[in-house]
Amino acid sequence: MTFPLADIQIEALAEDAWLLRFGQTIDGAVNDRVHAAAAKLQAGLDHVECVPAYASLLLRFEVTQWLDDDGRFAAERLRAAIAAVWNERSLVDKPAREVSIPVCYDGVDLSDVATHAGMSTEEVATRHTTALYRVAMLGFAPGFPYLLGLDPALAMPRRSSPRTSVPAGSVAIGGQQTGIYPQDLPGGWQLIGRTPMRLFDLAAASPSLLAPGDHVRFRAIDQGEYERLAIDPGARP
Amino acid sequence: MSVEVIKPGLLTSLQDAGRRGYAQLGLGRAGAVDEPARRLANALVGNNGDEAALEITLAGPTLRFQHDAVVALTGGLIEARVDGQPLPAWTSCFVPAGSVLRLGGMRHGCRSYLAVRGGFDGTLVLGSRSSDLHAGVGRAVQSGDVIAIGEHTPASWFRPGRTMQALRWGLDPQPWLDYAREPLALLRGHHWQALDDASQHALFNQRFMVSKDSNRTGHRLEGAPLQLRHPLELISEATLPGTLQLPPSGQPIALLAEAPVTGGYPRIGQLAAVDLPRLAQRRPGDTVSFRETTLDEALQRLTEREASLQHLLQRIEQRLESA
Numbered sequence: 001m002t003f004p005l006a007d008i009q010i011e012a013l014a015e016d017a018w019l020l021r022f023g024q025t026i027d028g029a030v031n032d033r034v035h036a037a038a039a040k041l042q043a044g045l046d047h048v049e050c051v052p053a054y055a056s057l058l059l060r061f062e063v064t065q066w067l068d069d070d071g072r073f074a075a076e077r078l079r080a081a082i083a084a085v086w087n088e089r090s091l092v093d094k095p096a097r098e099v100s101i102p103v104c105y106d107g108v109d110l111s112d113v114a115t116h117a118g119m120s121t122e123e124v125a126t127r128h129t130t131a132l133y134r135v136a137m138l139g140f141a142p143g144f145p146y147l148l149g150l151d152p153a154l155a156m157p158r159r160s161s162p163r164t165s166v167p168a169g170s171v172a173i174g175g176q177q178t179g180i181y182p183q184d185l186p187g188g189w190q191l192i193g194r195t196p197m198r199l200f201d202l203a204a205a206s207p208s209l210l211a212p213g214d215h216v217r218f219r220a221i222d223q224g225e226y227e228r229l230a231i232d233p234g235a236r237p
Numbered sequence: 238m239s240v241e242v243i244k245p246g247l248l249t250s251l252q253d254a255g256r257r258g259y260a261q262l263g264l265g266r267a268g269a270v271d272e273p274a275r276r277l278a279n280a281l282v283g284n285n286g287d288e289a290a291l292e293i294t295l296a297g298p299t300l301r302f303q304h305d306a307v308v309a310l311t312g313g314l315i316e317a318r319v320d321g322q323p324l325p326a327w328t329s330c331f332v333p334a335g336s337v338l339r340l341g342g343m344r345h346g347c348r349s350y351l352a353v354r355g356g357f358d359g360t361l362v363l364g365s366r367s368s369d370l371h372a373g374v375g376r377a378v379q380s381g382d383v384i385a386i387g388e389h390t391p392a393s394w395f396r397p398g399r400t401m402q403a404l405r406w407g408l409d410p411q412p413w414l415d416y417a418r419e420p421l422a423l424l425r426g427h428h429w430q431a432l433d434d435a436s437q438h439a440l441f442n443q444r445f446m447v448s449k450d451s452n453r454t455g456h457r458l459e460g461a462p463l464q465l466r467h468p469l470e471l472i473s474e475a476t477l478p479g480t481l482q483l484p485p486s487g488q489p490i491a492l493l494a495e496a497p498v499t500g501g502y503p504r505i506g507q508l509a510a511v512d513l514p515r516l517a518q519r520r521p522g523d524t525v526s527f528r529e530t531t532l533d534e535a536l537q538r539l540t541e542r543e544a545s546l547q548h549l550l551q552r553i554e555q556r557l558e559s560a
Contacts, residue, residue, distance in 0.1 A: 011427055012532050013427075013475065013477060013480075013504075013507060014424075014477050014479060014480075014507050014510065015509070015510045015532070015535055015536050015539050016510070017475070017477055019427075019474065019475060021474075024472070025472070026472050038261075049257065049258060049260060049261070050261060051260045051261050051475050051498060051499075052261060053472075053473055053474045053475055053499050054472045054473060054474070055472060055474070056474040056475065058260075058474075058475035058477075060260070060477075063536070063539060063540065063543075064543065067540065071540055071544075072536075072537075072540075073536045073540070137473070137499060138261065138262050138263035138498075139263045139473065139497065139498050139499035140263065140497065140499075141263060141372065141373070142259075142262060142263040142264040142372050142373075142374075143262060143263055143264075144263055146473075183373060200262075200263075202362050202363065202374060207259070207262060207264075207363060208262040208263070211261070211262070212261050
């Protein structure tokens with residue numbers, strides 16, 4: 001079941017979940033719209049959970065909150081509520097938060113990435129720290145950020161055979177994206193560095209260092225500073 | 238008050254109604270794969286329903302009760318003895334301090350739920366006591382674990398004694414436990430159209446076998462491979478429990494309670510929510526087939542199921558209070 005709301009498509013993914021699709025590509029402008037919509041809908045609708053992805057937004061609701069008097073699901077009422085929030089101008093999206101993440105650029109695949117890009121390892125680090133990234137979505141594992149904004153010259157395909165374990169804190173490149181492993185995980189991305197920051201901490205009030213829509217900038221650090229910061233991995237920039 | 242784990246069983250974990258509100262950070266809900274069975278087990282011990290129960294997979298644990306306790310067992314039909322005496326399922330039972338509950342093999346179904354009056358008081362993580370083995374939150378129960386039991390008043394319907402007692406009445410598992418005869422209702426997924434004609438037909442007509450390579454994240458389904466007309470280049474978007482994904486192998490994966498929050502495989506179907514516990518109760522080696530359903534039918538069955546479950550939960554509460 002799909003129907004248009006302005007220029008987005010709404011698909012009923014399950015009884016209690018609609019998927020709002022904004023495009024079909026991994027694209028910064030599309031992703032910006034996803035996050036703007038997520039902020040609006042989260043603020044304007046009660047009892048819903050918004051899960052942003054690259055070009056789509058999952059709206060998960062409680063079916064029991066959207067029943068008509070005769071007990072039937074009130075799809076039209078939910079659609080109207082979404083449209084009303086959509087057109088509500090007072091719900092402007094907040095400016096994105098910027099998070100700085102220190103990285104020691106000494107990853108095991110750094111020289112491969114440099115060779116693939118035809119530049120020095122120093123140049124890879126410089127270009128990686130120059131860009132401003134956007135957290136397109138979190139997924140794969142809790143707190144794993146998929147970051148858009150990688151310098152196209154640094155793009156490199158995933159490894160043909162994934163590693164069974166990539167250490168927590170690894171900063172990596174996978175295709176056009178860059179990301180950070182929040183815990184020890186299997187993975188096929190190219191490892192260019194490591195951060196002492198703890199990306200996901202179940203004991204923290206807000207468990208994830210990053211939220212969808214955040215801006216991220218990397219800051220190069222040397223091994224000495226990595227060791228100093230790693231003593232207190234809970235410290236957040 | 239607490240319970241000591243003498244043997245953990247094949248895979249036993251604490252599960253409540255799940256962890257809500259963290260999907261956007263990459264953390265799904267987890268929770269019981271057969272949620273009605275968990276709620277009914279809680280009701281039978283007089284809990285309010287939010288408490289964590291033990292989810293038991295195929296072969297059960299051995300537990301020593303360090304204090305008097307009131308327990309109930311629902312879900313898959315499992316061998317259960319308290320100090321050698323059979324413990325009836327789907328009813329409320331009193332087990333005395335020091336007794337040992339041995340849960341053996343499951344005769345039917347894949348998951349049983351053991352609730353205790355007061356609830357199993359596991360660590361509360363982000364609002365839930367559910368283990369999420371896929372996400373690395375909590376872990377399966379191990380030998381030597383001592384699981385605390387939450388505070389509660391004594392059950393009025395038992396007079397504590399030295400031996401196991403059971404109520405004279407219990408629930409009929411029939412409407413709640415799947416006997417693996419019926420096809421499960423499946424909605425067409427967004428990429429169903431991308432299947433070739435033979436695969437579109439096969440999805441709703443062939444039988445699949447639940448692979449032994451299945452877990453709380455999902456059931457892998459084995460059958461004649463399904464194929465797309467053309468390869469699809471997809472970007473990751475949300476997935477849910479009940480989503481039927483098609484990886485390149487052509488063998489679908491039906492996601493369960495620990496579904497990843499996003500995925501990049503084609504979504505060829507979405508199981509009707511009422512049939513999700515039924516799928517979760519099919520065990521490796523069981524077959525499963527699907528019939529096509531509509532969103533309206535799926536919603537109607539879901540609201541009817543919720544109404545009859547609420548009705549039953551209330552009746553259990555009244556009956557326990559009047560006992």
